[in-house]
Amino acid sequence: MESVASRLAAAQRFGAILFCVGFLVVGVTLFLAPSHAFPSYLMGFLFWMGLTLGCFPVLMIYHLVGGIWAVPIRKFLEAGISTLPVMAVLLVPLLFGFGYLYRWIHPVDLRTAEVLERKEIYLNMPAWLIRTALFFCVWGAQAFLLLRWSRRQLESSDPRPTLALRKISAPGLIVFGLTTSFAVVDWVMSLEPDWYSSIFPLIIIMGQILSALALSIVLARTLLFGADEATPDQLNQLGDLLLTFVMLWAYMTISQIIIIYAGNLPNEITWYLHRMRGGWLSLSWVVALFAFGVPFFLLLFRHLKRAPTWLSGIAGGLLVMHAVCVFWYVAPSFRSSISFDWLDPFAFIGVGGAWVLVFSRQLSHNLRLSTISGQSA
Protein backbone atom coordinates (compact mmCIF):
# COMPACT_ATOMS: atom_id res chain seq x y z
CA MET A 1 0.00 0.00 0.00
CA GLU A 2 2.82 2.40 0.91
CA SER A 3 4.57 1.75 -2.34
CA VAL A 4 1.38 2.41 -4.33
CA ALA A 5 0.92 5.72 -2.52
CA SER A 6 4.52 6.72 -3.16
CA ARG A 7 4.29 5.70 -6.81
CA LEU A 8 1.16 7.81 -7.20
CA ALA A 9 2.88 10.73 -5.50
CA ALA A 10 5.76 10.33 -7.95
CA ALA A 11 3.26 10.22 -10.82
CA GLN A 12 1.77 13.50 -9.61
CA ARG A 13 5.18 15.20 -9.52
CA PHE A 14 6.03 13.74 -12.91
CA GLY A 15 2.69 14.93 -14.33
CA ALA A 16 3.21 18.42 -12.94
CA ILE A 17 6.67 18.66 -14.52
CA LEU A 18 5.41 17.41 -17.90
CA PHE A 19 2.51 19.84 -17.75
CA CYS A 20 4.82 22.80 -17.02
CA VAL A 21 7.37 21.89 -19.70
CA GLY A 22 4.73 21.11 -22.31
CA PHE A 23 2.66 24.19 -21.68
CA LEU A 24 5.65 26.50 -21.56
CA VAL A 25 6.67 25.42 -25.06
CA VAL A 26 3.19 25.11 -26.52
CA GLY A 27 1.93 28.26 -24.81
CA VAL A 28 4.66 30.37 -26.40
CA THR A 29 4.27 28.81 -29.83
CA LEU A 30 0.49 29.21 -29.77
CA PHE A 31 1.29 32.94 -30.12
CA LEU A 32 4.42 32.75 -32.27
CA ALA A 33 3.51 29.95 -34.69
CA PRO A 34 -0.21 29.32 -34.27
CA SER A 35 -0.66 27.45 -37.53
CA HIS A 36 1.84 24.83 -36.24
CA ALA A 37 0.84 24.82 -32.61
CA PHE A 38 -2.93 24.52 -32.83
CA PRO A 39 -3.08 21.23 -34.77
CA SER A 40 -0.50 19.73 -32.41
CA TYR A 41 -2.46 20.92 -29.41
CA LEU A 42 -5.69 19.54 -30.86
CA MET A 43 -4.09 16.10 -31.22
CA GLY A 44 -2.79 16.13 -27.65
CA PHE A 45 -6.18 17.24 -26.39
CA LEU A 46 -8.10 14.63 -28.39
CA PHE A 47 -5.98 11.71 -27.20
CA TRP A 48 -6.27 12.51 -23.49
CA MET A 49 -9.90 13.60 -23.80
CA GLY A 50 -10.47 10.23 -25.46
CA LEU A 51 -9.07 8.48 -22.40
CA THR A 52 -11.43 10.42 -20.14
CA LEU A 53 -14.44 9.74 -22.36
CA GLY A 54 -13.51 6.09 -22.91
CA CYS A 55 -13.84 5.40 -19.19
CA PHE A 56 -17.56 6.33 -19.20
CA PRO A 57 -18.97 3.55 -21.38
CA VAL A 58 -16.77 0.83 -19.83
CA LEU A 59 -17.92 1.86 -16.37
CA MET A 60 -21.58 2.02 -17.42
CA ILE A 61 -21.37 -1.36 -19.17
CA TYR A 62 -20.01 -2.76 -15.91
CA HIS A 63 -22.86 -1.28 -13.87
CA LEU A 64 -25.36 -2.77 -16.32
CA VAL A 65 -23.99 -6.28 -16.74
CA GLY A 66 -21.83 -6.78 -13.64
CA GLY A 67 -19.11 -9.39 -13.53
CA ILE A 68 -15.77 -9.90 -11.86
CA TRP A 69 -13.72 -8.46 -14.73
CA ALA A 70 -14.17 -4.84 -13.70
CA VAL A 71 -13.16 -5.28 -10.06
CA PRO A 72 -9.41 -4.66 -10.60
CA ILE A 73 -9.89 -1.75 -13.05
CA ARG A 74 -12.90 0.04 -11.58
CA LYS A 75 -10.91 2.56 -9.53
CA PHE A 76 -8.89 3.53 -12.60
CA LEU A 77 -12.04 4.10 -14.65
CA GLU A 78 -13.54 6.21 -11.87
CA ALA A 79 -10.38 8.27 -11.50
CA GLY A 80 -10.45 8.58 -15.30
CA ILE A 81 -13.91 10.13 -15.48
CA SER A 82 -13.03 12.57 -12.70
CA THR A 83 -10.46 14.19 -15.03
CA LEU A 84 -13.39 15.72 -16.95
CA PRO A 85 -13.17 19.22 -15.33
CA VAL A 86 -9.49 19.62 -16.15
CA MET A 87 -10.17 18.56 -19.75
CA ALA A 88 -12.87 21.26 -19.94
CA VAL A 89 -10.24 23.81 -18.90
CA LEU A 90 -7.71 22.42 -21.38
CA LEU A 91 -10.26 22.83 -24.17
CA VAL A 92 -10.21 26.63 -23.72
CA PRO A 93 -6.95 27.30 -25.68
CA LEU A 94 -8.54 25.62 -28.72
CA LEU A 95 -11.22 28.30 -28.83
CA PHE A 96 -8.57 30.87 -29.85
CA GLY A 97 -7.35 28.75 -32.72
CA PHE A 98 -10.52 28.18 -34.71
CA GLY A 99 -9.13 30.00 -37.74
CA TYR A 100 -6.11 27.69 -37.77
CA LEU A 101 -8.03 24.48 -37.18
CA TYR A 102 -11.42 24.49 -38.84
CA ARG A 103 -11.62 25.34 -42.50
CA TRP A 104 -15.35 25.96 -42.22
CA ILE A 105 -14.47 29.32 -40.64
CA HIS A 106 -12.66 30.45 -43.82
CA PRO A 107 -13.36 28.15 -46.79
CA VAL A 108 -10.17 27.81 -48.84
CA ASP A 109 -11.56 26.99 -52.25
CA LEU A 110 -14.73 27.54 -54.24
CA ARG A 111 -16.05 24.00 -54.14
CA THR A 112 -15.66 23.81 -50.37
CA ALA A 113 -17.24 27.24 -50.04
CA GLU A 114 -20.31 26.08 -51.94
CA VAL A 115 -20.72 22.96 -49.82
CA LEU A 116 -20.13 24.88 -46.62
CA GLU A 117 -22.68 27.53 -47.39
CA ARG A 118 -25.33 24.85 -46.95
CA LYS A 119 -23.74 23.53 -43.78
CA GLU A 120 -23.35 26.93 -42.18
CA ILE A 121 -26.49 26.63 -40.10
CA TYR A 122 -24.79 23.78 -38.20
CA LEU A 123 -21.08 24.48 -38.64
CA ASN A 124 -20.60 27.95 -37.17
CA MET A 125 -18.66 29.08 -34.17
CA PRO A 126 -21.50 30.00 -31.75
CA ALA A 127 -23.29 26.74 -32.47
CA TRP A 128 -20.03 24.79 -31.94
CA LEU A 129 -19.48 26.53 -28.61
CA ILE A 130 -23.03 25.96 -27.40
CA ARG A 131 -22.94 22.29 -28.37
CA THR A 132 -19.55 21.66 -26.78
CA ALA A 133 -20.66 23.39 -23.56
CA LEU A 134 -23.81 21.25 -23.58
CA PHE A 135 -21.81 18.04 -24.07
CA PHE A 136 -19.56 18.88 -21.13
CA CYS A 137 -22.63 19.60 -18.96
CA VAL A 138 -24.15 16.21 -19.86
CA TRP A 139 -20.90 14.31 -19.26
CA GLY A 140 -20.33 16.27 -16.05
CA ALA A 141 -23.77 15.31 -14.76
CA GLN A 142 -23.13 11.67 -15.66
CA ALA A 143 -19.72 11.67 -13.97
CA PHE A 144 -21.19 13.31 -10.87
CA LEU A 145 -24.00 10.74 -10.58
CA LEU A 146 -21.77 7.75 -11.32
CA LEU A 147 -19.13 8.79 -8.78
CA ARG A 148 -21.58 9.76 -6.05
CA TRP A 149 -23.55 6.51 -6.17
CA SER A 150 -20.39 4.48 -6.59
CA ARG A 151 -19.00 5.96 -3.36
CA ARG A 152 -22.24 5.11 -1.53
CA GLN A 153 -22.11 1.59 -2.92
CA LEU A 154 -18.61 1.09 -1.50
CA GLU A 155 -19.54 2.59 1.86
CA SER A 156 -22.53 0.38 2.63
CA SER A 157 -24.06 -2.99 1.84
CA ASP A 158 -27.37 -1.32 0.98
CA PRO A 159 -28.60 -2.59 -2.45
CA ARG A 160 -30.06 0.81 -3.43
CA PRO A 161 -26.85 2.38 -4.81
CA THR A 162 -26.33 -0.67 -7.04
CA LEU A 163 -29.84 -0.30 -8.46
CA ALA A 164 -29.37 3.45 -8.85
CA LEU A 165 -26.14 2.90 -10.80
CA ARG A 166 -27.96 0.49 -13.09
CA LYS A 167 -30.74 3.01 -13.67
CA ILE A 168 -28.21 5.75 -14.44
CA SER A 169 -26.20 3.55 -16.79
CA ALA A 170 -28.93 2.26 -19.11
CA PRO A 171 -30.11 5.63 -20.43
CA GLY A 172 -26.63 6.96 -19.70
CA LEU A 173 -25.04 4.80 -22.39
CA ILE A 174 -27.53 6.04 -24.99
CA VAL A 175 -27.10 9.69 -24.01
CA PHE A 176 -23.33 9.25 -23.89
CA GLY A 177 -23.24 7.62 -27.32
CA LEU A 178 -25.24 10.44 -28.87
CA THR A 179 -23.41 13.34 -27.20
CA THR A 180 -19.97 11.89 -27.91
CA SER A 181 -20.91 11.18 -31.53
CA PHE A 182 -21.92 14.80 -32.04
CA ALA A 183 -18.82 15.99 -30.21
CA VAL A 184 -16.63 13.91 -32.56
CA VAL A 185 -18.45 15.42 -35.55
CA ASP A 186 -17.67 18.91 -34.24
CA TRP A 187 -14.12 18.33 -33.03
CA VAL A 188 -12.66 15.86 -35.51
CA MET A 189 -14.88 15.25 -38.52
CA SER A 190 -15.34 18.96 -39.23
CA LEU A 191 -11.57 19.27 -39.72
CA GLU A 192 -12.43 18.19 -43.27
CA PRO A 193 -15.76 19.99 -43.48
CA ASP A 194 -16.73 18.84 -46.96
CA TRP A 195 -16.43 15.19 -45.92
CA TYR A 196 -18.82 13.11 -43.87
CA SER A 197 -19.19 9.53 -42.75
CA SER A 198 -21.94 8.48 -40.39
CA ILE A 199 -19.87 5.66 -38.85
CA PHE A 200 -16.81 7.83 -38.18
CA PRO A 201 -17.86 9.05 -34.68
CA LEU A 202 -18.37 5.44 -33.61
CA ILE A 203 -14.89 4.52 -34.85
CA ILE A 204 -13.46 7.28 -32.67
CA ILE A 205 -15.58 6.19 -29.67
CA MET A 206 -14.32 2.60 -30.07
CA GLY A 207 -10.76 3.97 -30.09
CA GLN A 208 -11.50 5.90 -26.90
CA ILE A 209 -12.93 2.83 -25.17
CA LEU A 210 -9.92 0.79 -26.28
CA SER A 211 -7.49 3.40 -24.95
CA ALA A 212 -9.27 3.60 -21.59
CA LEU A 213 -9.50 -0.19 -21.25
CA ALA A 214 -5.87 -0.64 -22.30
CA LEU A 215 -4.66 2.00 -19.83
CA SER A 216 -6.58 0.41 -16.95
CA ILE A 217 -5.17 -3.03 -17.79
CA VAL A 218 -1.63 -1.61 -17.83
CA LEU A 219 -2.26 0.15 -14.50
CA ALA A 220 -3.77 -2.99 -12.98
CA ARG A 221 -0.50 -4.73 -13.80
CA THR A 222 1.82 -1.97 -12.56
CA LEU A 223 -0.04 -0.57 -9.54
CA LEU A 224 -1.92 -3.45 -7.96
CA PHE A 225 -0.46 -6.31 -6.04
CA GLY A 226 -1.34 -8.74 -3.27
CA ALA A 227 -5.06 -9.29 -2.80
CA ASP A 228 -5.99 -6.53 -5.29
CA GLU A 229 -4.08 -8.15 -8.12
CA ALA A 230 -6.14 -9.38 -11.06
CA THR A 231 -6.69 -13.16 -11.14
CA PRO A 232 -6.08 -15.16 -14.36
CA ASP A 233 -9.86 -15.39 -14.85
CA GLN A 234 -10.26 -11.63 -14.56
CA LEU A 235 -7.35 -11.07 -16.94
CA ASN A 236 -8.89 -13.54 -19.37
CA GLN A 237 -12.19 -11.66 -19.34
CA LEU A 238 -10.45 -8.28 -19.70
CA GLY A 239 -8.49 -9.73 -22.62
CA ASP A 240 -11.73 -10.96 -24.21
CA LEU A 241 -13.23 -7.51 -23.81
CA LEU A 242 -10.13 -5.96 -25.34
CA LEU A 243 -10.39 -8.39 -28.26
CA THR A 244 -14.08 -7.51 -28.70
CA PHE A 245 -13.32 -3.80 -28.95
CA VAL A 246 -10.33 -4.39 -31.25
CA MET A 247 -12.68 -6.31 -33.55
CA LEU A 248 -15.47 -3.71 -33.30
CA TRP A 249 -13.02 -0.93 -34.08
CA ALA A 250 -11.64 -2.84 -37.06
CA TYR A 251 -15.13 -3.83 -38.23
CA MET A 252 -16.28 -0.22 -38.30
CA THR A 253 -13.05 1.03 -39.82
CA ILE A 254 -13.20 -1.48 -42.66
CA SER A 255 -16.93 -0.82 -43.13
CA GLN A 256 -16.18 2.85 -43.70
CA ILE A 257 -13.44 1.97 -46.21
CA ILE A 258 -15.68 -0.49 -48.08
CA ILE A 259 -18.64 1.88 -48.26
CA ILE A 260 -16.56 4.80 -49.46
CA TYR A 261 -14.54 2.61 -51.85
CA ALA A 262 -17.71 1.13 -53.34
CA GLY A 263 -19.47 4.49 -53.58
CA ASN A 264 -16.44 6.19 -55.17
CA LEU A 265 -17.95 9.66 -54.80
CA PRO A 266 -15.75 12.77 -54.99
CA ASN A 267 -17.00 14.28 -51.72
CA GLU A 268 -16.48 11.05 -49.79
CA ILE A 269 -13.07 9.91 -50.98
CA THR A 270 -11.17 13.09 -50.02
CA TRP A 271 -10.57 11.87 -46.47
CA TYR A 272 -8.84 8.73 -47.74
CA LEU A 273 -6.98 10.59 -50.48
CA HIS A 274 -5.47 12.79 -47.77
CA ARG A 275 -4.35 9.65 -45.94
CA MET A 276 -2.78 8.10 -49.03
CA ARG A 277 -0.75 11.06 -50.33
CA GLY A 278 2.76 12.11 -49.38
CA GLY A 279 3.79 8.97 -47.50
CA TRP A 280 0.70 8.86 -45.27
CA LEU A 281 -0.27 5.54 -46.85
CA SER A 282 2.61 3.80 -45.08
CA LEU A 283 1.29 5.06 -41.73
CA SER A 284 -2.17 3.81 -42.73
CA TRP A 285 -0.69 0.33 -43.12
CA VAL A 286 1.08 0.62 -39.78
CA VAL A 287 -2.29 1.45 -38.18
CA ALA A 288 -3.99 -1.52 -39.89
CA LEU A 289 -1.24 -3.91 -38.85
CA PHE A 290 -0.56 -2.80 -35.27
CA ALA A 291 -3.94 -1.49 -34.15
CA PHE A 292 -5.70 -4.55 -35.56
CA GLY A 293 -3.60 -7.35 -37.08
CA VAL A 294 -1.02 -8.08 -34.39
CA PRO A 295 -3.18 -7.48 -31.26
CA PHE A 296 -6.08 -9.42 -32.82
CA PHE A 297 -3.86 -12.42 -33.48
CA LEU A 298 -2.22 -12.35 -30.03
CA LEU A 299 -5.53 -11.90 -28.19
CA LEU A 300 -6.86 -15.10 -29.76
CA PHE A 301 -4.56 -17.12 -27.49
CA ARG A 302 -6.04 -17.97 -24.14
CA HIS A 303 -2.73 -18.43 -22.33
CA LEU A 304 -1.53 -14.98 -23.45
CA LYS A 305 -4.71 -13.40 -22.07
CA ARG A 306 -4.15 -15.15 -18.73
CA ALA A 307 -0.50 -14.07 -18.45
CA PRO A 308 -0.30 -10.62 -16.78
CA THR A 309 2.90 -9.62 -18.59
CA TRP A 310 1.60 -10.54 -22.03
CA LEU A 311 -1.82 -8.98 -21.57
CA SER A 312 -0.45 -5.71 -20.20
CA GLY A 313 2.11 -5.68 -23.02
CA ILE A 314 -0.62 -6.05 -25.64
CA ALA A 315 -2.71 -3.40 -23.85
CA GLY A 316 0.28 -1.04 -23.73
CA GLY A 317 0.84 -1.56 -27.45
CA LEU A 318 -2.81 -0.78 -28.16
CA LEU A 319 -2.60 2.38 -26.07
CA VAL A 320 0.39 3.59 -28.09
CA MET A 321 -1.36 2.62 -31.33
CA HIS A 322 -4.43 4.65 -30.46
CA ALA A 323 -2.25 7.69 -29.85
CA VAL A 324 -0.88 7.02 -33.35
CA CYS A 325 -4.49 6.70 -34.59
CA VAL A 326 -5.35 10.17 -33.23
CA PHE A 327 -2.31 11.46 -35.13
CA TRP A 328 -3.52 9.61 -38.23
CA TYR A 329 -7.06 11.00 -37.92
CA VAL A 330 -5.96 14.61 -37.48
CA ALA A 331 -2.51 15.33 -38.91
CA PRO A 332 -3.13 14.38 -42.60
CA SER A 333 -5.83 17.08 -42.70
CA PHE A 334 -3.14 19.69 -42.06
CA ARG A 335 0.03 18.23 -43.54
CA SER A 336 0.11 17.20 -47.19
CA SER A 337 3.07 14.89 -46.65
CA ILE A 338 3.87 12.73 -43.66
CA SER A 339 5.73 14.73 -41.05
CA PHE A 340 6.17 14.85 -37.34
CA ASP A 341 6.11 18.40 -36.00
CA TRP A 342 8.47 18.96 -33.07
CA LEU A 343 5.53 20.55 -31.25
CA ASP A 344 3.46 17.33 -31.34
CA PRO A 345 5.27 15.66 -28.43
CA PHE A 346 5.24 18.86 -26.35
CA ALA A 347 1.49 19.28 -26.79
CA PHE A 348 1.06 15.60 -26.00
CA ILE A 349 3.01 15.77 -22.73
CA GLY A 350 1.57 19.17 -21.81
CA VAL A 351 -2.03 17.99 -21.89
CA GLY A 352 -1.00 14.53 -20.70
CA GLY A 353 0.89 15.93 -17.71
CA ALA A 354 -2.23 17.71 -16.49
CA TRP A 355 -4.25 14.55 -17.05
CA VAL A 356 -1.78 12.34 -15.18
CA LEU A 357 -1.57 14.86 -12.33
CA VAL A 358 -5.35 14.99 -11.77
CA PHE A 359 -5.78 11.24 -12.41
CA SER A 360 -3.15 10.09 -9.92
CA ARG A 361 -4.32 12.64 -7.34
CA GLN A 362 -7.88 11.35 -7.61
CA LEU A 363 -6.68 7.75 -7.59
CA SER A 364 -4.64 8.10 -4.40
CA HIS A 365 -7.60 9.92 -2.81
CA ASN A 366 -9.99 7.07 -3.79
CA LEU A 367 -7.54 4.40 -2.61
CA ARG A 368 -7.22 6.11 0.76
CA LEU A 369 -11.03 6.26 1.07
CA SER A 370 -11.46 2.60 0.20
CA THR A 371 -8.77 1.55 2.70
CA ILE A 372 -10.48 3.56 5.44
CA SER A 373 -13.91 2.10 4.67
CA GLY A 374 -12.30 -1.34 4.33
CA GLN A 375 -10.78 -1.05 7.80
CA SER A 376 -14.00 0.13 9.42
CA ALA A 377 -16.05 -2.63 7.78
Added chain:
Amino acid sequence: MSSVQVRLHGLTAEFDSAEQLVQAARTVFEQGFRQIDAFTPYPVEGLPEIIGRTKSAVPLIMLIGGIAGAVIAYGMQWYAMAYYYPLNIGGRPLNSWPLFIPITFELTVLFSALAGVAGFLFLSRLPCVHHPVFSVPGFERVSTDQFFLWIEATDPLFDERSVRHLFERLEARTITEVRGK
Protein backbone atom coordinates in the same frame (compact mmCIF):
# COMPACT_ATOMS: atom_id res chain seq x y z
CA MET B 1 -26.95 -72.57 -28.11
CA SER B 2 -23.98 -70.31 -28.34
CA SER B 3 -22.75 -68.77 -25.14
CA VAL B 4 -22.52 -64.97 -25.20
CA GLN B 5 -19.07 -63.91 -24.27
CA VAL B 6 -19.44 -61.32 -21.54
CA ARG B 7 -16.50 -59.10 -20.85
CA LEU B 8 -15.92 -56.43 -18.24
CA HIS B 9 -15.98 -52.86 -19.65
CA GLY B 10 -15.21 -51.08 -16.43
CA LEU B 11 -16.50 -49.89 -13.09
CA THR B 12 -18.70 -46.94 -12.18
CA ALA B 13 -18.98 -45.22 -8.83
CA GLU B 14 -21.97 -43.08 -7.97
CA PHE B 15 -21.70 -39.98 -5.78
CA ASP B 16 -24.30 -37.66 -4.28
CA SER B 17 -22.51 -34.36 -4.72
CA ALA B 18 -20.14 -32.61 -7.08
CA GLU B 19 -17.67 -32.06 -4.22
CA GLN B 20 -17.47 -35.81 -3.55
CA LEU B 21 -17.02 -36.53 -7.23
CA VAL B 22 -14.26 -33.92 -7.61
CA GLN B 23 -12.51 -35.36 -4.57
CA ALA B 24 -12.80 -38.92 -5.91
CA ALA B 25 -11.69 -37.92 -9.40
CA ARG B 26 -8.62 -36.21 -7.97
CA THR B 27 -7.68 -39.31 -5.95
CA VAL B 28 -8.23 -41.66 -8.90
CA PHE B 29 -6.12 -39.46 -11.17
CA GLU B 30 -3.37 -39.23 -8.55
CA GLN B 31 -3.35 -43.06 -8.32
CA GLY B 32 -2.34 -43.04 -11.97
CA PHE B 33 -5.57 -44.02 -13.74
CA ARG B 34 -5.95 -42.32 -17.12
CA GLN B 35 -8.82 -44.14 -18.90
CA ILE B 36 -11.37 -42.38 -16.74
CA ASP B 37 -14.43 -40.22 -17.30
CA ALA B 38 -16.85 -38.28 -15.15
CA PHE B 39 -20.58 -37.76 -15.71
CA THR B 40 -22.41 -34.84 -14.11
CA PRO B 41 -25.82 -33.18 -14.48
CA TYR B 42 -24.18 -29.77 -15.04
CA PRO B 43 -20.68 -28.51 -15.90
CA VAL B 44 -18.48 -28.72 -12.80
CA GLU B 45 -15.79 -26.05 -12.65
CA GLY B 46 -12.30 -27.53 -12.82
CA LEU B 47 -13.40 -31.15 -13.26
CA PRO B 48 -12.11 -31.59 -16.85
CA GLU B 49 -8.65 -30.46 -15.73
CA ILE B 50 -8.72 -32.87 -12.77
CA ILE B 51 -9.35 -35.91 -14.96
CA GLY B 52 -6.60 -34.80 -17.34
CA ARG B 53 -8.59 -33.07 -20.10
CA THR B 54 -6.36 -29.99 -20.08
CA LYS B 55 -5.98 -29.34 -23.78
CA SER B 56 -8.58 -29.46 -26.47
CA ALA B 57 -7.78 -29.67 -30.17
CA VAL B 58 -11.00 -27.84 -31.09
CA PRO B 59 -9.38 -24.33 -31.19
CA LEU B 60 -6.69 -25.58 -33.60
CA ILE B 61 -9.30 -27.27 -35.81
CA MET B 62 -11.30 -24.02 -35.84
CA LEU B 63 -8.20 -22.02 -36.75
CA ILE B 64 -7.43 -24.34 -39.66
CA GLY B 65 -11.09 -24.18 -40.76
CA GLY B 66 -11.02 -20.39 -40.59
CA ILE B 67 -7.83 -20.10 -42.63
CA ALA B 68 -9.25 -22.53 -45.20
CA GLY B 69 -12.44 -20.44 -45.39
CA ALA B 70 -10.48 -17.22 -45.90
CA VAL B 71 -8.29 -18.72 -48.63
CA ILE B 72 -11.25 -20.32 -50.45
CA ALA B 73 -13.35 -17.13 -50.25
CA TYR B 74 -10.63 -14.77 -51.42
CA GLY B 75 -9.39 -17.25 -54.02
CA MET B 76 -12.87 -17.72 -55.42
CA GLN B 77 -13.44 -13.97 -55.77
CA TRP B 78 -10.00 -13.37 -57.20
CA TYR B 79 -10.42 -16.24 -59.68
CA ALA B 80 -13.83 -15.03 -60.82
CA MET B 81 -13.25 -11.26 -60.83
CA ALA B 82 -9.60 -10.86 -61.70
CA TYR B 83 -8.61 -13.99 -63.62
CA TYR B 84 -11.40 -15.97 -65.28
CA TYR B 85 -13.87 -13.22 -66.19
CA PRO B 86 -12.25 -9.82 -65.64
CA LEU B 87 -14.71 -6.95 -65.65
CA ASN B 88 -13.94 -3.26 -65.46
CA ILE B 89 -16.29 -1.94 -62.78
CA GLY B 90 -16.14 1.81 -62.35
CA GLY B 91 -12.45 1.83 -63.29
CA ARG B 92 -11.48 -0.02 -60.12
CA PRO B 93 -8.57 -2.46 -60.13
CA LEU B 94 -9.61 -6.00 -61.05
CA ASN B 95 -8.36 -7.25 -57.69
CA SER B 96 -10.41 -4.78 -55.60
CA TRP B 97 -9.49 -6.25 -52.24
CA PRO B 98 -11.59 -3.96 -50.01
CA LEU B 99 -14.74 -5.28 -51.67
CA PHE B 100 -13.62 -8.90 -51.24
CA ILE B 101 -13.31 -8.53 -47.47
CA PRO B 102 -16.98 -9.06 -46.46
CA ILE B 103 -17.22 -12.44 -48.23
CA THR B 104 -13.77 -13.45 -46.96
CA PHE B 105 -14.81 -12.56 -43.42
CA GLU B 106 -18.14 -14.40 -43.65
CA LEU B 107 -16.64 -17.59 -45.05
CA THR B 108 -13.85 -17.48 -42.45
CA VAL B 109 -16.48 -17.43 -39.70
CA LEU B 110 -18.66 -20.06 -41.41
CA PHE B 111 -15.85 -22.53 -42.09
CA SER B 112 -14.34 -22.15 -38.66
CA ALA B 113 -17.74 -22.65 -36.98
CA LEU B 114 -18.51 -25.74 -39.08
CA ALA B 115 -15.02 -27.12 -38.49
CA GLY B 116 -15.51 -26.48 -34.77
CA VAL B 117 -18.80 -28.39 -34.63
CA ALA B 118 -17.47 -31.26 -36.74
CA GLY B 119 -14.22 -31.40 -34.77
CA PHE B 120 -16.07 -31.38 -31.47
CA LEU B 121 -18.33 -34.24 -32.56
CA PHE B 122 -15.42 -36.24 -33.93
CA LEU B 123 -13.24 -35.76 -30.85
CA SER B 124 -16.13 -36.64 -28.49
CA ARG B 125 -16.80 -39.76 -30.62
CA LEU B 126 -20.32 -38.54 -31.23
CA PRO B 127 -22.91 -39.47 -32.33
CA CYS B 128 -22.77 -42.50 -30.03
CA VAL B 129 -26.02 -44.44 -29.95
CA HIS B 130 -25.09 -46.76 -27.14
CA HIS B 131 -22.47 -46.76 -24.44
CA PRO B 132 -21.85 -49.56 -21.91
CA VAL B 133 -22.45 -47.24 -18.93
CA PHE B 134 -26.09 -46.89 -19.97
CA SER B 135 -26.69 -50.32 -18.45
CA VAL B 136 -25.75 -49.08 -14.97
CA PRO B 137 -28.93 -49.07 -12.85
CA GLY B 138 -29.99 -45.51 -12.07
CA PHE B 139 -27.54 -44.00 -14.55
CA GLU B 140 -30.32 -41.86 -16.01
CA ARG B 141 -30.16 -39.79 -12.83
CA VAL B 142 -26.87 -38.38 -14.11
CA SER B 143 -29.00 -35.87 -15.99
CA THR B 144 -30.82 -34.77 -12.84
CA ASP B 145 -29.00 -35.10 -9.54
CA GLN B 146 -26.35 -37.86 -9.41
CA PHE B 147 -22.62 -37.87 -10.23
CA PHE B 148 -20.72 -40.79 -11.73
CA LEU B 149 -17.06 -41.64 -12.09
CA TRP B 150 -15.97 -44.30 -14.60
CA ILE B 151 -12.75 -46.24 -14.89
CA GLU B 152 -12.37 -48.26 -18.05
CA ALA B 153 -11.06 -51.82 -17.98
CA THR B 154 -8.59 -50.91 -20.73
CA ASP B 155 -6.61 -48.83 -18.25
CA PRO B 156 -3.23 -50.54 -17.67
CA LEU B 157 -3.61 -50.15 -13.90
CA PHE B 158 -7.12 -51.65 -13.92
CA ASP B 159 -7.71 -54.50 -11.52
CA GLU B 160 -11.31 -55.18 -10.58
CA ARG B 161 -10.72 -55.82 -6.92
CA SER B 162 -8.39 -52.90 -6.24
CA VAL B 163 -10.63 -50.44 -8.12
CA ARG B 164 -13.60 -51.66 -6.10
CA HIS B 165 -11.60 -51.11 -2.90
CA LEU B 166 -10.60 -47.66 -4.05
CA PHE B 167 -14.24 -46.72 -4.76
CA GLU B 168 -15.27 -48.08 -1.37
CA ARG B 169 -12.62 -45.98 0.33
CA LEU B 170 -13.96 -42.94 -1.55
CA GLU B 171 -17.41 -43.65 -0.07
CA ALA B 172 -19.24 -44.15 -3.34
CA ARG B 173 -22.97 -44.64 -2.90
CA THR B 174 -23.10 -47.50 -5.37
CA ILE B 175 -20.40 -49.33 -7.31
CA THR B 176 -21.43 -51.11 -10.51
CA GLU B 177 -19.56 -53.44 -12.83
CA VAL B 178 -20.35 -52.77 -16.44
CA ARG B 179 -20.44 -56.00 -18.43
CA GLY B 180 -21.49 -56.59 -21.98
CA LYS B 181 -20.57 -57.99 -25.32
